[in-house]
Amino acid sequence: MKRPYYSLIPASLDFIASLCAWILFFYNRKQILHEETEAFGIALIANAAVIGVFWVGLNTLAGSYSDIFGKTRIKELFKGFNHTLIGVVIIFFTLLLDDQGVNEYHEYYKTFGAYFIIQFICTSISKIISFTYLREQISSGKIYFNTLLVGSGKAARKVYDELEKRKSTFGFSFVTYLPTSETSTDVCAPVLKSIGDLERINTVIHRCHIDRVMIALEKEEHDYLEQVLGALEGESVKTNIIPENYQLILGSVKVKLLSNLPLLEINQDLIPVWQKALKRLIDIVAALGVLIVGFPFLFVVGLLTKLSSKGPVFYKQERIGKDAKPFKIIKFRSMYMDSEKAGPALANDKDSRITPWGKIMRKTRLDEFPQFYNVLKGDMSLVGPRPERQFFIDQIMAQAPYYKHLHKVRPGITSMGQVKFGYAENVDEMVERLRYDILYIENMSLSLDFEIMLDTVLIMFQGRGK
Helix, strand or coil: CCCCHHHHHHHHHHHHHHHHHHHHHHHHHHHHCCCCCCCCCCHHHHHHHHHHHHHHHHHHCCCCCCHHHHHCCHHHHHHHHHHHHHHHHHHHHHCCCCCCCCCHHHHHHHHHHCCCHHHHHHHHHHHHHHHHHHHHHHHHCCEEEEEEEECCCHHHHHHHHHHHCCCCHHEEEEEECCCCCCCCCCCCCCCCCCCCCCHHHHHHHEEEEECEEEECCCCCHCCHHHHHHHHHHCCCCCCEEECCCCHHCCCEEEEEEEEEEEEEEECCCCCCCHHHHHHHHHHHHHHHHHHHHHHHHHHHHHHHHHHHHHCEEEEEEEEEEECCCCEEEEEEECEECCCCCCCCCCCCCCCEEEEEEHHHHHHHHHHHHHHHHHHHHHHEEEEEECCCCHHHHHHHHCCCCHHHHHHCCEEEEEHHHHCCCCCCHHHHHHHHHHHHHHHHHHHHCCHHHHHHHHHHHHHHHHHHCC
C-alpha cells in the first residue's frame, strides 16, 4: 500500500536528532573555549530548530527520504557519514569560522571535530530507530506493497516462492500475475490468479492499486520486455527486472561514443582501488585480532574437537581461490575420519559422517574460525564467494559456465550465497546459490561486506547454520 507519510518518520527523527545535537554542541563548545555557560532558553531552542531544518533540507536533497523502504541501515550509516561531513563543513564556514570566542587556531579543529562527532552519533541513532520501526511495521504486515508478477514460467515461480518466503522482511504482497503467450508451461497458476494478459497491464495496475512490478521472463520471452517497459512508462510503480545469470556477469555498463557509434563499454573494475586496499587491511586486522585475542576460545574449541572423536583437530582440503589458483583451506574437523572413502560428497542435514560436536560447530559456524589464518595469508577474505573443490566446480560449470566469474575475487569465510541461501547439498543447489555470489561480485562494496558480516553473526548466534 502507498503510505507517503511514512517518509516523515525519518525526517522528523533527523530533525529532533539535529536539534539535540546542536544543543549538546552549544554547551560542549562553551567548555572547549572555556566560556561561561549560558542558561537554557528559547533563543537556543530557536537556533537549534533552524539548524534542524537545515539538516532535514540537506538530507532531502541527498535523497535520504526517498524510497525509504529500499534502503538498508548499514548503507545509510555510510552515506550519513558523508552527509554529516558536508553539512558540518557548511555550518562551520557559515556560522563558526568567525567565532569571536576562538583565541587559538587549534580550537577551530576541536569545535569542528566535536560538532561532527555529536551530529553523526545523534543522526545515526535516529536512523537506526526509524529503520527499525519501519522494518517492524513491514514484519507485522501493517506496511505491504501490492505486487504484480509479469511472467508465468519457472523464473516467475521462483521469484514468487522466494519473495513469499521473505514476505515479512520485504513486504511484497502478490496480487496477480500476467502470463505471456510464449510460456509453454504456466507454473504460477496453482499459487496466483491471473486476471488478464500483457495487453491489460495498465488496467490491472490501476484496478489492483499496484505498488511494485516484478518482471521475470524466460529466455524465449525477452522480446516482450520492451512491450512491458513501454506500457509501464508514466506509471507510478517501482519496477524490477529479474536478470538471467549471464546478464549479471556483464559488469558495470556505460555508454561510450566512438566516432559516431554509441558503444556499450563493460567496466571490469569491481570496486575502487581505495576500497580494495581498505578491504584487505580490514581482513588483516580482523584476522590478527581473532587469532590473537580469540586464541583461548579457539583452543577450547580445538580441545573439544579432539575429545569428540578420533582424529586431528584441523582438517585441510584443497580449494580453488582467486584466479583459479588452488590453496589449502583449514577448518576445525567436524566429520569422522575417512568420511570420503567413496569420493567427494557434500554434507546434508542428516549426514551420518558429521560428529555430534561437528553438528554444533556447523550450526554456529565455529568450524570456519581457523580460516582466519587463510585470510591472514591472503588466500581468502572475510567476505567473498565460498571456495569449492575442483571436483564440484567441474560439475557446476557443466551447467553454469559463468561460475568462473567467481574466481575474479578472493573467496571468503562468509558470503552472500551462504547468508541468503545457506549450504548447498547438491550441485543443483550450488548452481542456484551461484546467483547470490554473482550479485555480490557485481555490487561489491565495504558497506555490503559489513551487512553480510552482520547477517553472519546473527546466523551464528541463532544457530541457523548447517
